Amino acid sequence: MGASLTAMITGLIELKRSDDSGLVAQLTHQLRQLISGGRIGKGSVLPSSRRLAAELAVSRNTVTHAFEQLVAEGYLEMSRGRRATVAAHIDERLTKAASGVIRAPLRRPSLSRWASRLAHMDWPLSYQAAFRPLRPGFADVREFPNEIWARCLRRSAVRRGRDQQALVNRPGLRQALKEYLQSSRGVRADTDQIFILPTAQAALTLIAAIVIAPGDCVWTEDPGYPGAAAAFRAAGARVVGVKLDGQGMRRVIGAPPPKVIFTTPSHQHPTGRLMSVVRRSELLAAAISGQTWVVEDDYDGEFHYDSRPVPALQGLDTQGRVFYVGTFSKAMTPEIRLGYVVAPPALAGTIEIAQRHIGLIAAAHVQEALSDFISDGHFLAHVRRMRRVYRARRDHLVEKLKQHLADVLSVEVPPGGMHLVARLRQSASDKAVAQRLIDAGVEVRALSGLALERPRDHGLILGFTAWRETEISAAVRTMAACLTPATVKRRVSSR
Secondary structure (H helix, E strand, O other), rough: OOHHHHHHHHHHHHOOOOOOOOOHHHHHHHHHHHHHOOOOOOEEEEOOOHHHHHHHOOHHHHHHHHHHHHHHHHEEEEOOOOOOOOOOOOHHHHHHHHOOOOOOOOOOOOOOHHHOOOOOOOOOOOOOOOOOOOOOOOOHHHHHHHHHHHHHHHHHHHHHHHOOOOOOOOOHHHHHHHHHHHHHHHOOOOOOHEEOOOHHHHHHHHHHHHHHHOOOEEEEEEOOOOHHHHHHHHHHOOOEEEEEEEEEEEOOOOOOOOOOOEOOOOOOOOOOOOOHHHHHHHHHHOOOOOEEEEEEOOOOOOOOOEEEEEHHHHHHHOOOOOOEEOOOOOOOOOOOOEEEEEEEEHHHHHHHHHHHHHHOOHHHHHHHHHHHHHHHHHHHHHHHHHHHHHHHHHHHHHHHHHHHHOOOOOEEOOOOOOOOEEOOOOOOHHHHHHHHHHHHHOOOEEHHHHHHOOOOOOEEEEEEOOOOHHHHHHHHHOEEEHEEEEEEEEHOOOO
C-alpha cells in the first residue's frame, strides 16, 4: 500500500522550477488538492520526507516544510518518530472549499437596507466611456500648472523622508487653508477645526457618522447632490427632500427641526442658483442650537463670474452649527483627491478621533505639497486665471445653445459654477434625450436623475469648464443635429 501510494503521489505531482511561487508552495498546494479531493484518503500514511524528496528530486527540506504547513492547516497529523498521516477528522467543509467543490447552492447574501438599494441608485455615475463633451463637473486638466505642482510634490517627498511625524492633518495645510478660506469665503475658524480628507464625499461620510442616529431626519435640496443623501442614508437617516424656489432651498414652515440640513448655497447643485443672504439667515434660524446641524457644501465656490461671491453660510453662523465642506478636485484637477471640512468648535475633538477611527486620512506628502502650492500663491493664481477662462466658456456655450437650439432648449445662465441647466421646451423625457445625445457623443446628464423624490424638474445638465470653445461649438452642432422640435416631439409621442 505504501509503495502504491508513493507511486500515485509522485505520478500526480508536477513541480516546475521555473514557477515563481517556489517548490514548497507548489508541493503544499498539490498535496492539499489531493487530500481535499479524496485522492489521498483520511488516515493514509504518507511516504517519509526522505523518500518523497528522492522520488520528486527535491531537497528533504522542501518536503518537510510542505508537511509542516499542511499540519498547521489541519490536513496532516505528525508526531515524533512517526510519518505524516492524513487527519482522520478533516472538516468536510474545509476539504470542499479547498478543492473548489460546492455541492449546495449559495444563498443570496443578506445585506443592509442601504447596500441592497445601491444597484438602483443613479449615483455615482460609472464613467466607462472615454472623456467626452459636455460631461459636467470636471475641470480642464490641460490648463493646470502640472510642472509647478510636480515641483511641490518633489519638495514634499524630500521633506517627508526626513520627517517622522505621523500627524493626520498637516499643520502647514491647515494654516494655509484657514487663511485662504477666511480671505476668499469669509469662513471663520481656528486651524484645529480644519480636517483634511481624501474627498468631500469622505467629509459627508464622517459628519454623518458622528451626528446621525438611525431614524434621524435630514433635509436635503431636491433636486440636489445625490452624494449627500447617500452618506446620510448609509448612517441610517431618514432623508427628506426640500423643494427649491428662485433663491434655492426653502425653509419648511411648521415642520419639526431636522437633525441635519444639507445645502449648497453658493451654487445650488444642480440648478446653479445662488442663495441670498436673507435666505441664508432664514435657514440658520431654522437650525435650533444644539438640535440641528447645517452642512454647507461649497463644492465649486471658487468660480463666481458675475459678482463677488456671497460670504459662506458658515461665516454668518454665530452659534457654531455649521459644517463647511470643500474640495480641491474642482479648482485643480480630479486626480488631486483632497477634500476638507471645517467643523463647529464643539465637535472638533470628536471629528479628530472619528477621522482616525474610520481611516479617512489623506496622504501626508500630498497635503504638504498642497500647503506649498497655496502658500506660494500658485493656487490663487490658477483660480483667478481659470475664473476668466471658464466664464468665457460659459458665455460661449450659452451663445451657441441660443444660436442653434433656441426652439428646443431654454438656457439658465448660472452666476458661477462648472455647469448649466438647459430645460426642454417640449414636455419630453430628459433621460431619453440625454441618452440620445450620449449615443451621439455628447455626454450630458438628465436633471430628473438628481431628484430625491418624484422628479418635477426636467432638463439637461451641461458641463462647460473642461472643454475649449472649439470643442463646445462642435458639441452643440452635434446636439442640434440630434434635437429639433420635430424629433423631440416624435420621441415624446412614441413613449
